[in-house]
Amino acid sequence: MAESFDLLMDVSPKKLAWNFLVHVVRLWGGRIQASVPKALVRRWNDNIDEFKMYKMSNFIVVDKREKTKTSMNRWTLNFSHRTVVLLVENPTFPLQAFRLTQISELLNADRINDSQLIDIMGEVVGKEDPKELITSKGKETKRLAILVEDLE
Known part of the structure; x- marks a missing residue:
């Protein structure tokens, strides 16, 4: 069975x-x-x-x-x-790991839900200095912005 x-x-x-x-x-x-x-x-x-x-x-x-x-x-x-x-040694269905999103689609979007994870492909061409942040719960953290170039 x-x-x-x-x-x-x-x-x-x-x-x-x-x-x-x-x-x-x-x-x-x-x-x-x-x-x-x-x-x-x-x-x-x-x-x-x-x-x-x-x-x-x-x-x-x-x-x-x-x-x-x-x-x-x-x-x-x-x-x-x-x-x-x-x-599971022999998977029964294929892995579809990523939901790729075009960079142009992100740039042209009216609004992007920043709490959702998205996948993009591109080349990292630069980065900004890390910014110190305090979360809504008072926790200290850092955010690093990177510059990505569309390979197309």
């Missing part, structure tokens, strides 16, 4: 026993965001690699409506002590 998996479009906080087949694109973001609590980072740090496929199950689903969104999905999957992650 074939193993069954849940669909990301069905995610809700109504259950814990989610069962997904996923490609890990970025360890800090993706098409649905997953979060690993600080106490569990050491457990998963060396066991999950970018651009590999995994079977993942047993997440806590949280509504991230109030938080910064890095994906269009409303939900984030939080790892717990019960989360299971198994490497």
